[in-house]
Amino acid sequence: MSSPRKSKGRPHGRLRATTYLVVGGAAAVAAYLTPEAPEPARPVVAALAESPRAVEAPLAPVWRSRVDTLGRGETLVAVLERAGVSRSEAARALQQTDVLDPRQLRAGMTVTTSGMSTDSMPAEIVVQPEVDRVVRLKYLAGAWKAIEERLAWRTDTVAARGVIASSLYETMHQAIGRNLPAPKRSELVWKLADLFEYRIDMSRDLQKGDSVGLLIERRVAPDGSPRDAKILAAALTVGGKPVEAIRFRGKGTLGDFYDQEGKSLRAAFLRAPLEFRRISSVFGMRRHPILGILKAHRGTDYAASSGTPVRAIGEGTVIKAGWSGGYGNVLEIRHRNGFVSRYGHLRGFAKGVRPGKSVGIGQTVAFVGTTGLSTAPHLHFEVLVGGQQRDPRVALRDKSGWPIERREKGAFTALRQRLLAQIDARSTGAPHLASAND
Ligand SMILES: [Zn+2]
CATH class of the missing domain: 3.10.450.350 (Nuclear Transport Factor 2; Chain: A,)
Structure with a gap:
Protein backbone atom coordinates (compact mmCIF):
# COMPACT_ATOMS: atom_id res chain seq x y z
CA MET A 1 0.00 0.00 0.00
CA LEU A 151 -7.89 -8.83 21.16
CA ALA A 152 -9.38 -11.79 22.94
CA TRP A 153 -8.89 -12.61 26.61
CA ARG A 154 -8.94 -16.24 27.57
CA THR A 155 -9.56 -18.17 30.72
CA ASP A 156 -7.80 -21.28 31.93
CA THR A 157 -7.56 -23.28 35.10
CA VAL A 158 -4.56 -23.82 37.31
CA ALA A 159 -4.21 -26.18 40.22
CA ALA A 160 -1.90 -25.65 43.14
CA ARG A 161 -1.19 -27.68 46.22
CA GLY A 162 0.86 -27.14 49.30
CA VAL A 163 1.55 -28.38 52.78
CA ILE A 164 1.55 -25.76 55.51
CA ALA A 165 5.10 -25.22 56.74
CA SER A 166 5.04 -21.75 58.26
CA SER A 167 1.76 -20.13 57.28
CA LEU A 168 -1.11 -20.41 54.86
CA TYR A 169 0.07 -17.20 53.28
CA GLU A 170 3.59 -18.45 52.57
CA THR A 171 2.43 -21.86 51.45
CA MET A 172 -0.05 -20.55 48.92
CA HIS A 173 2.32 -17.91 47.59
CA GLN A 174 4.79 -20.66 46.81
CA ALA A 175 2.26 -23.07 45.40
CA ILE A 176 0.66 -20.56 43.06
CA GLY A 177 3.95 -18.94 42.12
CA ARG A 178 4.12 -17.16 38.81
CA ASN A 179 0.72 -18.39 37.75
CA LEU A 180 -0.52 -15.09 39.16
CA PRO A 181 1.12 -11.74 39.83
CA ALA A 182 2.06 -11.27 43.48
CA PRO A 183 -0.73 -8.86 44.52
CA LYS A 184 -3.30 -11.21 43.02
CA ARG A 185 -1.76 -14.14 44.85
CA SER A 186 -2.24 -12.29 48.13
CA GLU A 187 -5.81 -11.47 47.21
CA LEU A 188 -6.42 -15.12 46.45
CA VAL A 189 -5.08 -16.26 49.81
CA TRP A 190 -7.40 -13.84 51.57
CA LYS A 191 -10.30 -15.06 49.45
CA LEU A 192 -9.44 -18.61 50.38
CA ALA A 193 -9.47 -17.72 54.07
CA ASP A 194 -12.77 -15.86 53.63
CA LEU A 195 -14.29 -18.92 51.98
CA PHE A 196 -13.80 -20.94 55.10
CA GLU A 197 -14.52 -18.23 57.63
CA TYR A 198 -17.66 -20.00 58.81
CA ARG A 199 -15.83 -23.30 59.23
CA ILE A 200 -12.24 -22.71 60.13
CA ASP A 201 -10.45 -20.10 62.16
CA MET A 202 -7.49 -20.02 59.78
CA SER A 203 -5.29 -18.25 62.28
CA ARG A 204 -5.82 -20.90 64.98
CA ASP A 205 -6.99 -24.18 63.51
CA LEU A 206 -4.55 -24.49 60.63
CA GLN A 207 -1.31 -26.13 61.71
CA LYS A 208 1.97 -27.32 60.29
CA GLY A 209 1.41 -30.37 58.11
CA ASP A 210 -2.13 -29.46 57.12
CA SER A 211 -2.61 -29.38 53.37
CA VAL A 212 -4.31 -27.12 50.91
CA GLY A 213 -5.30 -27.88 47.32
CA LEU A 214 -6.71 -25.22 45.13
CA LEU A 215 -8.22 -24.98 41.65
CA ILE A 216 -8.49 -21.52 40.21
CA GLU A 217 -9.82 -20.07 37.00
CA ARG A 218 -7.60 -17.36 35.62
CA ARG A 219 -8.27 -14.50 33.25
CA VAL A 220 -5.35 -14.19 30.88
CA ALA A 221 -4.80 -11.02 28.85
CA PRO A 222 -4.14 -11.20 25.09
CA ASP A 223 -0.42 -10.70 25.73
CA GLY A 224 -0.37 -13.88 27.80
CA SER A 225 -0.13 -12.23 31.20
CA PRO A 226 -2.43 -13.63 33.89
CA ARG A 227 -4.48 -10.89 35.45
CA ASP A 228 -6.73 -12.30 38.14
CA ALA A 229 -8.37 -15.48 39.27
CA LYS A 230 -11.33 -16.88 41.07
CA ILE A 231 -11.51 -20.00 43.14
CA LEU A 232 -13.37 -22.95 41.66
CA ALA A 233 -12.58 -25.44 44.38
CA ALA A 234 -10.47 -25.81 47.47
CA ALA A 235 -9.69 -28.96 49.40
CA LEU A 236 -8.14 -28.61 52.84
CA THR A 237 -7.03 -31.14 55.36
CA VAL A 238 -7.14 -29.59 58.80
CA GLY A 239 -6.02 -31.74 61.70
CA GLY A 240 -6.52 -34.82 59.54
CA LYS A 241 -10.07 -33.87 58.55
CA PRO A 242 -11.04 -32.88 55.03
CA VAL A 243 -12.92 -29.67 54.40
CA GLU A 244 -13.86 -28.73 50.88
CA ALA A 245 -15.24 -25.70 49.14
CA ILE A 246 -16.82 -26.33 45.76
CA ARG A 247 -18.20 -23.44 43.78
CA PHE A 248 -21.62 -24.50 42.53
CA ARG A 249 -24.36 -22.54 40.92
CA GLY A 250 -27.79 -24.04 41.41
CA LYS A 251 -30.62 -23.13 39.08
CA GLY A 252 -31.92 -19.64 39.78
CA THR A 253 -29.14 -18.82 42.25
CA LEU A 254 -26.02 -16.66 42.11
CA GLY A 255 -23.84 -19.57 43.09
CA ASP A 256 -22.11 -20.33 46.35
CA PHE A 257 -19.56 -22.62 47.91
CA TYR A 258 -20.50 -25.99 49.36
CA ASP A 259 -18.60 -28.57 51.34
CA GLN A 260 -18.10 -32.21 50.40
CA GLU A 261 -21.54 -33.07 51.72
CA GLY A 262 -23.24 -30.39 49.71
CA LYS A 263 -23.80 -28.06 52.64
CA SER A 264 -23.36 -24.35 52.15
CA LEU A 265 -20.18 -22.98 53.65
CA ARG A 266 -22.18 -20.09 55.00
CA ALA A 267 -23.57 -20.60 58.45
CA ALA A 268 -24.97 -18.74 61.42
CA PHE A 269 -21.56 -17.93 62.90
CA LEU A 270 -18.18 -16.77 61.72
CA ARG A 271 -15.34 -18.70 63.28
CA ALA A 272 -13.25 -15.67 64.15
CA PRO A 273 -14.13 -12.13 65.21
CA LEU A 274 -11.34 -10.60 63.12
CA GLU A 275 -10.81 -10.91 59.42
CA PHE A 276 -7.97 -13.34 58.76
CA ARG A 277 -6.03 -10.70 56.83
CA ARG A 278 -6.05 -8.37 59.83
CA ILE A 279 -4.58 -10.76 62.34
CA SER A 280 -0.98 -9.76 62.83
CA SER A 281 0.23 -13.23 63.71
CA VAL A 282 -1.00 -14.68 60.44
CA PHE A 283 2.22 -14.18 58.55
CA GLY A 284 4.56 -16.19 60.67
CA MET A 285 2.12 -17.85 63.05
CA ARG A 286 4.14 -16.23 65.78
CA ARG A 287 2.77 -16.39 69.24
CA HIS A 288 1.52 -13.30 70.89
CA PRO A 289 3.95 -12.32 73.67
CA ILE A 290 1.30 -12.37 76.38
CA LEU A 291 -0.61 -15.36 75.08
CA GLY A 292 0.92 -17.60 77.75
CA ILE A 293 -0.34 -15.45 80.59
CA LEU A 294 -3.80 -15.02 79.17
CA LYS A 295 -4.18 -18.69 78.41
CA ALA A 296 -5.05 -19.12 82.07
CA HIS A 297 -8.51 -17.79 81.38
CA ARG A 298 -10.90 -19.26 78.88
CA GLY A 299 -10.84 -17.40 75.69
CA THR A 300 -8.97 -16.88 72.51
CA ASP A 301 -6.54 -14.04 71.94
CA TYR A 302 -5.92 -12.49 68.58
CA ALA A 303 -2.90 -10.27 68.08
CA ALA A 304 -3.90 -7.33 65.93
CA SER A 305 -3.01 -3.70 65.80
CA SER A 306 -4.96 -1.15 67.76
CA GLY A 307 -8.02 0.06 65.87
CA THR A 308 -8.52 -3.14 63.87
CA PRO A 309 -12.26 -3.62 63.28
CA VAL A 310 -13.91 -6.33 65.36
CA ARG A 311 -16.87 -8.06 63.75
CA ALA A 312 -19.90 -9.69 65.30
CA ILE A 313 -19.54 -13.44 64.76
CA GLY A 314 -23.29 -13.78 64.29
CA GLU A 315 -26.57 -11.95 64.24
CA GLY A 316 -27.69 -10.90 67.71
CA THR A 317 -28.46 -8.22 70.28
CA VAL A 318 -25.90 -6.19 72.20
CA ILE A 319 -26.27 -6.89 75.93
CA LYS A 320 -23.18 -5.07 77.17
CA ALA A 321 -20.95 -2.35 75.80
CA GLY A 322 -18.86 -0.74 78.53
CA TRP A 323 -16.07 -1.10 81.09
CA SER A 324 -15.63 -4.25 83.12
CA GLY A 325 -12.48 -4.69 85.25
CA GLY A 326 -9.73 -6.77 83.66
CA TYR A 327 -11.60 -6.95 80.36
CA GLY A 328 -11.34 -3.20 79.96
CA ASN A 329 -13.89 -2.11 77.38
CA VAL A 330 -15.97 -5.17 76.70
CA LEU A 331 -18.77 -5.99 74.30
CA GLU A 332 -21.26 -8.83 74.66
CA ILE A 333 -23.72 -10.00 72.04
CA ARG A 334 -26.52 -12.50 72.70
CA HIS A 335 -27.28 -14.68 69.71
CA ARG A 336 -30.54 -16.36 68.76
CA ASN A 337 -29.50 -19.80 69.92
CA GLY A 338 -28.67 -18.38 73.36
CA PHE A 339 -24.90 -18.23 72.87
CA VAL A 340 -23.18 -15.06 74.01
CA SER A 341 -20.04 -13.78 72.28
CA ARG A 342 -17.70 -11.55 74.30
CA TYR A 343 -15.00 -9.22 73.01
CA GLY A 344 -12.50 -7.68 75.44
CA HIS A 345 -9.70 -5.08 75.77
CA LEU A 346 -11.43 -2.94 73.15
CA ARG A 347 -10.26 0.53 72.31
CA GLY A 348 -13.87 1.48 71.67
CA PHE A 349 -17.19 0.57 70.13
CA ALA A 350 -18.55 1.17 66.65
CA LYS A 351 -21.07 3.95 66.21
CA GLY A 352 -24.52 3.05 67.47
CA VAL A 353 -23.39 -0.10 69.27
CA ARG A 354 -24.99 -0.07 72.71
CA PRO A 355 -27.15 -2.41 74.81
CA GLY A 356 -30.42 -3.32 73.13
CA LYS A 357 -29.19 -2.74 69.59
CA SER A 358 -29.33 -5.49 66.97
CA VAL A 359 -26.21 -6.35 65.00
CA GLY A 360 -25.72 -8.46 61.89
CA ILE A 361 -23.17 -11.17 61.18
CA GLY A 362 -19.82 -9.71 60.16
CA GLN A 363 -20.84 -6.20 61.17
CA THR A 364 -18.08 -4.03 62.63
CA VAL A 365 -19.05 -3.61 66.25
CA ALA A 366 -15.86 -2.45 67.97
CA PHE A 367 -12.13 -1.84 67.60
CA VAL A 368 -9.11 -3.71 68.97
CA GLY A 369 -7.33 -2.01 71.84
CA THR A 370 -5.39 -2.77 74.98
CA THR A 371 -7.69 -1.63 77.77
CA GLY A 372 -7.96 -3.47 81.10
CA LEU A 373 -5.50 -6.20 81.98
CA SER A 374 -3.56 -6.15 78.77
CA THR A 375 -0.02 -5.20 77.86
CA ALA A 376 -0.32 -4.98 74.08
CA PRO A 377 -3.14 -4.50 71.59
CA HIS A 378 -5.08 -7.72 71.09
CA LEU A 379 -8.61 -8.99 71.09
CA HIS A 380 -9.80 -11.31 73.78
CA PHE A 381 -12.67 -13.40 72.50
CA GLU A 382 -15.01 -15.77 74.33
CA VAL A 383 -18.10 -17.79 73.55
CA LEU A 384 -20.43 -18.44 76.48
CA VAL A 385 -22.97 -21.24 76.47
CA GLY A 386 -25.39 -21.22 79.40
CA GLY A 387 -23.23 -18.54 81.01
CA GLN A 388 -20.07 -20.69 80.86
CA GLN A 389 -17.02 -19.98 78.74
CA ARG A 390 -16.62 -22.66 76.12
CA ASP A 391 -13.93 -23.31 73.57
CA PRO A 392 -15.23 -21.46 70.50
CA ARG A 393 -13.80 -24.20 68.30
CA VAL A 394 -16.07 -26.69 69.97
CA ALA A 395 -19.06 -24.47 70.61
CA LEU A 396 -19.28 -23.18 67.06
CA ARG A 397 -18.46 -26.45 65.35
CA ASP A 398 -20.91 -27.70 62.80
CA LYS A 399 -23.35 -24.88 63.10
CA SER A 400 -23.08 -25.18 59.39
CA GLY A 401 -25.06 -24.29 56.38
CA TRP A 402 -28.09 -25.17 54.42
CA PRO A 403 -27.86 -28.22 52.22
CA ILE A 404 -27.94 -28.07 48.47
CA GLU A 405 -31.34 -28.80 46.97
CA ARG A 406 -32.03 -32.48 46.51
CA ARG A 407 -32.68 -32.19 42.78
CA GLU A 408 -29.29 -30.52 42.28
CA LYS A 409 -27.35 -33.09 44.26
CA GLY A 410 -26.44 -35.14 41.19
CA ALA A 411 -25.08 -32.16 39.29
CA PHE A 412 -23.15 -31.03 42.34
CA THR A 413 -21.56 -34.43 42.92
CA ALA A 414 -20.45 -34.66 39.29
CA LEU A 415 -18.95 -31.17 39.39
CA ARG A 416 -17.18 -31.86 42.66
CA GLN A 417 -15.55 -35.01 41.33
CA ARG A 418 -14.41 -33.25 38.19
CA LEU A 419 -12.88 -30.30 40.06
CA LEU A 420 -11.14 -32.42 42.68
CA ALA A 421 -9.73 -34.69 39.98
CA GLN A 422 -8.19 -31.63 38.37
CA ILE A 423 -6.52 -30.61 41.63
CA ASP A 424 -5.13 -34.12 42.12
CA ALA A 425 -3.99 -34.66 38.55
CA ARG A 426 -2.38 -31.30 38.05
CA SER A 427 -0.67 -30.98 41.34
CA THR A 428 0.88 -34.42 41.47
CA GLY A 429 1.69 -34.64 37.74
CA ALA A 430 3.27 -31.25 38.26
CA PRO A 431 3.46 -29.54 34.87
CA HIS A 432 1.55 -26.64 36.34
CA LEU A 433 3.28 -26.69 39.65
CA ALA A 434 6.65 -26.82 37.97
CA SER A 435 5.81 -23.73 36.01
CA ALA A 436 4.57 -22.19 39.21
CA ASN A 437 7.92 -22.54 40.86
CA ASP A 438 10.34 -21.79 38.11
ZN1 LIG B 1 -7.55 -13.28 76.52
Missing part, protein backbone atom coordinates in the same frame (compact mmCIF):
# COMPACT_ATOMS: atom_id res chain seq x y z
CA SER A 2 1.79 3.08 -1.19
CA SER A 3 0.93 6.53 -0.12
CA PRO A 4 -0.12 9.07 -2.68
CA ARG A 5 1.26 11.87 -0.63
CA LYS A 6 4.59 12.04 -2.33
CA SER A 7 2.87 13.75 -5.23
CA LYS A 8 1.53 16.35 -2.87
CA GLY A 9 4.89 17.96 -3.11
CA ARG A 10 6.08 18.12 0.45
CA PRO A 11 9.23 20.19 0.31
CA HIS A 12 11.27 18.26 2.82
CA GLY A 13 10.55 14.77 1.66
CA ARG A 14 14.17 13.91 1.41
CA LEU A 15 15.08 15.43 4.71
CA ARG A 16 12.23 13.63 6.45
CA ALA A 17 13.23 10.34 4.97
CA THR A 18 16.70 10.81 6.31
CA THR A 19 15.48 11.66 9.76
CA TYR A 20 13.30 8.62 9.60
CA LEU A 21 16.36 6.50 9.16
CA VAL A 22 18.55 7.98 11.79
CA VAL A 23 16.29 8.58 14.77
CA GLY A 24 16.11 6.12 17.51
CA GLY A 25 19.22 6.48 19.62
CA ALA A 26 17.50 8.28 22.43
CA ALA A 27 14.41 6.12 22.60
CA ALA A 28 16.54 2.98 22.72
CA VAL A 29 13.55 0.91 21.67
CA ALA A 30 13.27 2.34 18.19
CA ALA A 31 14.14 -0.20 15.56
CA TYR A 32 13.32 -1.11 12.03
CA LEU A 33 11.52 -4.25 11.23
CA THR A 34 12.25 -6.23 8.11
CA PRO A 35 10.20 -5.22 5.13
CA GLU A 36 8.73 -8.57 4.02
CA ALA A 37 5.31 -8.31 5.54
CA PRO A 38 2.89 -5.94 3.87
CA GLU A 39 1.16 -5.51 7.25
CA PRO A 40 3.35 -4.73 10.23
CA ALA A 41 3.51 -7.15 13.09
CA ARG A 42 1.57 -6.31 16.23
CA PRO A 43 3.36 -3.63 18.16
CA VAL A 44 4.21 -5.82 21.07
CA VAL A 45 7.91 -6.43 20.78
CA ALA A 46 10.50 -4.11 19.36
CA ALA A 47 12.82 -6.22 17.31
CA LEU A 48 16.44 -5.35 16.92
CA ALA A 49 17.50 -4.69 13.38
CA GLU A 50 20.67 -4.01 11.51
CA SER A 51 22.10 -0.60 11.89
CA PRO A 52 20.37 1.79 9.53
CA ARG A 53 23.79 3.08 8.59
CA ALA A 54 24.35 -0.08 6.63
CA VAL A 55 21.65 1.06 4.26
CA GLU A 56 23.21 2.97 1.43
CA ALA A 57 21.96 5.08 -1.41
CA PRO A 58 18.98 4.42 -3.66
CA LEU A 59 16.95 1.35 -2.77
CA ALA A 60 13.84 -0.14 -4.24
CA PRO A 61 10.84 1.09 -2.26
CA VAL A 62 10.00 -1.26 0.59
CA TRP A 63 7.37 -1.29 3.33
CA ARG A 64 9.04 -0.47 6.56
CA SER A 65 7.98 -0.32 10.20
CA ARG A 66 9.44 1.47 13.13
CA VAL A 67 8.60 0.71 16.76
CA ASP A 68 8.84 3.39 19.41
CA THR A 69 7.60 3.80 22.93
CA LEU A 70 5.56 6.52 24.54
CA GLY A 71 7.70 8.02 27.28
CA ARG A 72 6.44 9.20 30.64
CA GLY A 73 4.72 12.54 30.30
CA GLU A 74 5.17 12.43 26.55
CA THR A 75 2.42 13.05 24.02
CA LEU A 76 1.64 10.78 21.11
CA VAL A 77 2.29 13.71 18.80
CA ALA A 78 5.87 13.89 20.11
CA VAL A 79 6.44 10.21 19.36
CA LEU A 80 4.98 10.63 15.89
CA GLU A 81 7.27 13.57 15.28
CA ARG A 82 10.21 11.28 15.99
CA ALA A 83 8.83 8.99 13.31
CA GLY A 84 8.87 11.77 10.76
CA VAL A 85 5.27 12.93 11.01
CA SER A 86 5.00 16.68 11.23
CA ARG A 87 3.33 18.09 14.31
CA SER A 88 0.38 19.37 12.30
CA GLU A 89 -0.06 16.11 10.40
CA ALA A 90 0.07 14.11 13.64
CA ALA A 91 -2.56 16.37 15.16
CA ARG A 92 -4.67 15.99 12.03
CA ALA A 93 -4.42 12.19 12.19
CA LEU A 94 -5.58 12.14 15.78
CA GLN A 95 -8.33 14.66 15.18
CA GLN A 96 -9.74 13.02 12.06
CA THR A 97 -9.90 9.60 13.63
CA ASP A 98 -10.87 10.73 17.12
CA VAL A 99 -10.59 7.28 18.72
CA LEU A 100 -7.59 7.82 20.95
CA ASP A 101 -8.28 9.49 24.25
CA PRO A 102 -4.96 11.08 25.27
CA ARG A 103 -5.77 10.32 28.90
CA GLN A 104 -5.86 6.60 28.15
CA LEU A 105 -2.41 6.47 26.61
CA ARG A 106 -0.02 5.05 29.14
CA ALA A 107 3.73 5.44 29.27
CA GLY A 108 5.49 2.45 27.82
CA MET A 109 2.84 1.94 25.17
CA THR A 110 4.37 0.95 21.83
CA VAL A 111 3.77 3.07 18.77
CA THR A 112 4.46 1.45 15.42
CA THR A 113 4.69 3.59 12.34
CA SER A 114 4.89 2.03 8.89
CA GLY A 115 5.20 3.27 5.37
CA MET A 116 7.02 2.93 2.10
CA SER A 117 10.68 3.70 2.38
CA THR A 118 10.35 6.21 -0.43
CA ASP A 119 7.64 8.18 1.35
CA SER A 120 8.37 11.08 3.57
CA MET A 121 5.86 9.99 6.18
CA PRO A 122 4.40 6.76 7.52
CA ALA A 123 1.06 5.72 6.07
CA GLU A 124 0.02 3.72 9.08
CA ILE A 125 0.25 4.31 12.83
CA VAL A 126 -0.51 1.43 15.16
CA VAL A 127 -0.94 1.87 18.89
CA GLN A 128 -2.19 -0.40 21.63
CA PRO A 129 -3.82 1.81 24.24
CA GLU A 130 -5.07 -1.15 26.21
CA VAL A 131 -3.88 -4.70 26.52
CA ASP A 132 -6.87 -5.86 24.48
CA ARG A 133 -7.29 -2.97 22.07
CA VAL A 134 -5.25 -2.15 18.99
CA VAL A 135 -5.92 0.99 16.99
CA ARG A 136 -4.63 1.41 13.42
CA LEU A 137 -4.65 4.83 11.90
CA LYS A 138 -4.35 4.55 8.12
CA TYR A 139 -3.81 7.25 5.61
CA LEU A 140 -6.21 6.43 2.78
CA ALA A 141 -7.28 8.64 -0.09
CA GLY A 142 -6.12 11.81 1.54
CA ALA A 143 -7.57 11.25 4.98
CA TRP A 144 -6.81 9.35 8.17
CA LYS A 145 -9.11 6.48 9.06
CA ALA A 146 -9.16 4.40 12.23
CA ILE A 147 -9.52 0.66 12.40
CA GLU A 148 -10.01 -0.75 15.87
CA GLU A 149 -9.28 -4.31 16.81
CA ARG A 150 -10.23 -6.09 20.00
